[in-house]
Amino acid sequence: MTTLELQKMANEVRKSILIGVHSAKAGHPGGSLSAADVFTYLYFEEMNIDPADPKNPDRDRFVLSKGHTAPGYYAAMAHRGYFPVEDMKTLRKIGSHLQGHPCMQHLPGVDMSSGSLGQGISAAVGMAVAGKLDNKSYHVYTLLGDGELQEGQVWEAAMFAGHRKLDNLTVIVDNNGLQIDGNIADVCSPYPIDKKFEAFNFHVINVADGNDMDQLRAAFAEAKTVKGMPVAIIMKTVKGKGVSFMENQASWHGTAPNDEQFAVAMADLEKVGEALCQK
Numbered sequence: 001m002t003t004l005e006l007q008k009m010a011n012e013v014r015k016s017i018l019i020g021v022h023s024a025k026a027g028h029p030g031g032s033l034s035a036a037d038v039f040t041y042l043y044f045e046e047m048n049i050d051p052a053d054p055k056n057p058d059r060d061r062f063v064l065s066k067g068h069t070a071p072g073y074y075a076a077m078a079h080r081g082y083f084p085v086e087d088m089k090t091l092r093k094i095g096s097h098l099q100g101h102p103c104m105q106h107l108p109g110v111d112m113s114s115g116s117l118g119q120g121i122s123a124a125v126g127m128a129v130a131g132k133l134d135n136k137s138y139h140v141y142t143l144l145g146d147g148e149l150q151e152g153q154v155w156e157a158a159m160f161a162g163h164r165k166l167d168n169l170t171v172i173v174d175n176n177g178l179q180i181d182g183n184i185a186d187v188c189s190p191y192p193i194d195k196k197f198e199a200f201n202f203h204v205i206n207v208a209d210g211n212d213m214d215q216l217r218a219a220f221a222e223a224k225t226v227k228g229m230p231v232a233i234i235m236k237t238v239k240g241k242g243v244s245f246m247e248n249q250a251s252w253h254g255t256a257p258n259d260e261q262f263a264v265a266m267a268d269l270e271k272v273g274e275a276l277c278q279k
Contacts, residue, residue, distance in 0.1 A: 016075035019089035030071030039076035065120025066145035118151025147179030162201030176239035210235025
């Protein structure tokens with residue numbers, strides 16, 4: 001897809017995030033919105049996947065380590081064709097296949113159930129090891145939150161991945177700077193993130209604006225050239241990106257908009273869409 005097409009799709013993904021969270025009256029919009037661009041890039045440009053064949057053994061794998069941002073994950077999957085976009089309205093409802101955190105038993109295309117922070121990257125590392133042992137060509141991607149880096153298990157997994165030279169693994173960190181309790185630097189600073197991954201023998205790519213499709217494209221292109229070591233893409237993003245009153249507000253980490261707020265948020269995204277159509 002062109003950059004403009006990806007931008008338009010990311011805007012649709014953001015709308016679906018809000019529709020889902022508003023309908024559920026619960027969920028995590030802030031981090032879903034900050035990662036909407038990378039969800040879109042992965043599912044529409046980067047990964048070797050087929051919604052019609054979600055269990056293909058040669059497919060690329062994706063693990064949402066920050067599983068609470070399932071609304072963003074589901075929205076990208078829906079628009080990619082894994083299930084009807086209208087199903088976003090069933091988010092977190094009893095009997096829905098769209099649970100509050102990803103569940104591989106209920107939704108084809110989800111490669112790993114997740115939600116307990118720190119564990120997703122370990123599962124992704126295991127998948128990457130399996131790919132090496134089986135001489136498979138698939139690539140494994142995992143998305144972590146920056147607050148999630150406070151979990152010790154993340155660094156155990158990173159140590160192992162670097163030691164095993166897992167060049168079929170790309171770790172992406174959504175560095176929006178905020179977690180449920182506030183600024184990550186105040187709660188328990190993980191900085192410098194890049195130097196930490198480098199210490200564990202990762203090739204690190206810093207993305208100044210992880211909400212910019214061209215910068216994401218350049219980062220993933222660079223990642224493809226790396227041999228003999230795993231890659232960590234550290235992307236600076238804006239929590240709540242695209243919604244005026246949610247941007248850079250920790251209070252929107254896990255809060256659903258009411259009817260009035262939902263209307264304002266959707267209007268914000270409509271304006272973004274209109275501007276993109278003028279390009």
